[in-house]
Amino acid sequence: MIPPPRFHWRSRGAALILAVLAGACGNAPAGGLGSGSGATGVGPDVIRVGGIAAISGPLGDQWSPAFQGAKAYFDMVNSAGGVHGRRIELVAELDDQTDPSSDIAAARQLVEKDGVFAVIPVATPVFSGGRYLAQHDVPTFGWNVNPEWGAGPTMFGHNGSYTDPTAVDVAGPFLAGRIGAHRVAVLAYAVSQSAACARGQKLSFEKFGFPVVLDDSSLPIGVANVDADISRIRRSGADFVVTCMDPTGSTIVSAGLARAGLSHVAQYWLDGYDHATLEKFPREYEGVYLTTDFVPFEDAGLSPGMTQYLSEMRSHYPKAAIGQVSLAGWVSAAMFVEGLQRAGRDLTRHGLVEAINSLTEFTANGIETPVNWRTDHTQAGSTNCSVYLQVRGGRFITLFGNPFVCLSNSAATTAALTPIAVPGVPGSSAAGGSGGPPG
Numbered sequence: 001m002i003p004p005p006r007f008h009w010r011s012r013g014a015a016l017i018l019a020v021l022a023g024a025c026g027n028a029p030a031g032g033l034g035s036g037s038g039a040t041g042v043g044p045d046v047i048r049v050g051g052i053a054a055i056s057g058p059l060g061d062q063w064s065p066a067f068q069g070a071k072a073y074f075d076m077v078n079s080a081g082g083v084h085g086r087r088i089e090l091v092a093e094l095d096d097q098t099d100p101s102s103d104i105a106a107a108r109q110l111v112e113k114d115g116v117f118a119v120i121p122v123a124t125p126v127f128s129g130g131r132y133l134a135q136h137d138v139p140t141f142g143w144n145v146n147p148e149w150g151a152g153p154t155m156f157g158h159n160g161s162y163t164d165p166t167a168v169d170v171a172g173p174f175l176a177g178r179i180g181a182h183r184v185a186v187l188a189y190a191v192s193q194s195a196a197c198a199r200g201q202k203l204s205f206e207k208f209g210f211p212v213v214l215d216d217s218s219l220p221i222g223v224a225n226v227d228a229d230i231s232r233i234r235r236s237g238a239d240f241v242v243t244c245m246d247p248t249g250s251t252i253v254s255a256g257l258a259r260a261g262l263s264h265v266a267q268y269w270l271d272g273y274d275h276a277t278l279e280k281f282p283r284e285y286e287g288v289y290l291t292t293d294f295v296p297f298e299d300a301g302l303s304p305g306m307t308q309y310l311s312e313m314r315s316h317y318p319k320a321a322i323g324q325v326s327l328a329g330w331v332s333a334a335m336f337v338e339g340l341q342r343a344g345r346d347l348t349r350h351g352l353v354e355a356i357n358s359l360t361e362f363t364a365n366g367i368e369t370p371v372n373w374r375t376d377h378t379q380a381g382s383t384n385c386s387v388y389l390q391v392r393g394g395r396f397i398t399l400f401g402n403p404f405v406c407l408s409n410s411a412a413t414t415a416a417l418t419p420i421a422v423p424g425v426p427g428s429s430a431a432g433g434s435g436g437p438p439g
Contacts, residue, residue: 041117042347045085047340050092050116051142052106054124057098058221059246066123066143067093068320069329072312073337083340084347091116100128107132117349120336121329130155139339139352141332143325147193153377154353156335158328159293159368160376165196170407171291171386172201172242172268173208174417178400179289181240181266185214185233187253188244189221197244197270205242208414213238223249230256233265240266247272251284258283273389273396274323282394290396291386294331294368297322298396299403305334305365331364338362361424369404370424384409385425 041048051070054063067090074088082088092114096103107129110116119133122142130148133140137154144157155161176184184205188198195217202212213236216229230253233241241257243250250269257265268289275297278285295303300310309330313320320326335356340347342355356362357377361370369385385406388399406422 039117039348041115042086045082045087047083047086047088047118047347048091048114048116049088049118049120049336050090050094050110050114051119051121052094052096052103052110052124052127052129053122054098054126055095057096059098059125062246063123063125063143063325064093064095065321065323065326066121066329066332068317069309069313069326069331070121070333071329072309072316072320072326073330073333075316076308076312077333077337083337084345086347088337088340096124096126096129098124098126100126103127104129104132111136111138117347118336118352121332123325123328137349137353139336139349139356141336143328143332150377153357154349155377156332156356156373158331158335160371162376162378162380164200164380165193166200166203167380168207168409169200169204170208170384170409170411170417173205173210173414174405174407175268175289175291175388176205176210176240176266177208177414177417179240179266182210183236183238183240184210184212185229185236185238185241186212186216186244187214187219187226187229187241188217189223189249190218191221194244198242201242201244201270208417210240217244219245219249221249223252226253226256227260229253230260230262233257234260234262238265240268242268242270244270247274247277247281250288251277251281254281254284254288263287274321275396276321276323278391278394278396285391286394288391289399290389290391292324292389293386294327295366296387296389296396296398296403299398302403303366305363305367308365309367327367331367334364335362363424369422380409382409383407383420383422385422 053066055061071090078087094106096106103126110119118139120141127146127148131151134151134155139154141156144159147163149155149157149161150163186198186201188194198217202215205212214232243253250272273290273292295306300306313322339352339356343351357373360372360374363370383406385404387403389396390399404425405419406425407417411417
């Protein structure tokens with residue numbers, strides 16, 4: 001779905017984000033930051049938290065693995081004695097049914113009925129309850145694929161909270177230049193954030209000299225046939241297709257290109273780094289390019305945190321999905337625990353939030369590029385660090401870097417898209433080479 005050195009739209013590799021509707025309203029419950037009773041949900045030997053995920057709805061159960069990732073981390077911490085003598089207990093795993101009203105109701109239930117100290121994890125395409133949580137100063141942690149993560153200093157996306165899907169993105173043009181692409185087509189769903197992604201991609205490619213010959217943001221969720229767009233791609237001469245869609249939608253595009261004999265057209269999916277989906281659609285994935293902003297699972301040896309994640313998940317949840325969503329739950333839990341450790345035994349919501357917002361290089365033990373919580377609520381950084389992947393022979397293969405390629409967000413020309421070394425980013429160096437002119 002549609003997620004650094006920070007990129008404008010931090011979660012390029014997240015699932016498609018549906019339109020997010022209204023914020024919530026209501027009376028403030030006790031226990032907010034300013035209430036003086038920040039120990040809501042905290043007992044002598046326990047810290048109670050609860051989360052929200054889209055477990056059911058039109059996209060199916062793609063989001064509940066966030067619970068498994070968070071629980072795996074909490075289990076590991078609890079088995080070592082907890083934090084300052086307190087265990088972390090996940091008391092509620094609520095399903096918002098991929099519905100805005102249900103999401104608001106779930107947020108209210110966690111705060112007003114369940115009395116949780118913090119909301120963690122959150123993984124949903126319709127996080128309309130986010131503004132309610134921000135307004136009530138409830139520390140909230142989860143997968144940053146929604147604009148609500150930017151609603152205030154108590155909102156902590158797994159890789160930062162700043163999002164701007166319409167801002168210029170250097171990652172796609174760098175890839176297009178490296179593989180010698182010339183003409184670009186952009187496809188998206190007819191929902192607000194998917195369409196915003198398409199606008200941002202169009203601006204990005206045009207800035208760097210790649211003509212966007214097709215820009216279609218009218219596709220319905222669950223589209224089963226894109227033959228009209230495939231015909232337009234053939235007529236336009238596009239040789240590089242960008243999809244601002246979920247993996248299932250992108251596989252429909254891939255199958256359509258194959259049927260039309262357009263196997264030479266490169267595909268760049270902004271979502272899709274998922275092993276389970278690759279196993280289900282190996283033919284459609286073959287040759288596809290993707291990016292992530294975390295150390296890929298194939299290169300886990302480069303990251304102590306990734307190695308630990310894989311070990312704990314396989315130990316405690318052997319049937320769970322190893323992927324972006326469960327990893328986001330794990331990273332969110334790691335951030336929460338680091339905040340608890342820094343906040344001390346005399347725990348309040350205010351103390352937790354202040355502790356996390358003092359972090360300037362949070363990486364979840366080397367999983368992702370550094371998050372600076374002094375700035376990453378409200379602005380993008382100066383660089384974009386991405387891992388480039390391509391599917392070859394049914395496997396994700398890392399390209400260009402070891403594994404990260406870092407680029408300046410201020411680059412003005414394609415020739416200026418030259419990889420740079422960034423301190424604290426695993427494997428980043430200038431070895432990735434130049435993007436080269438589009439030709």
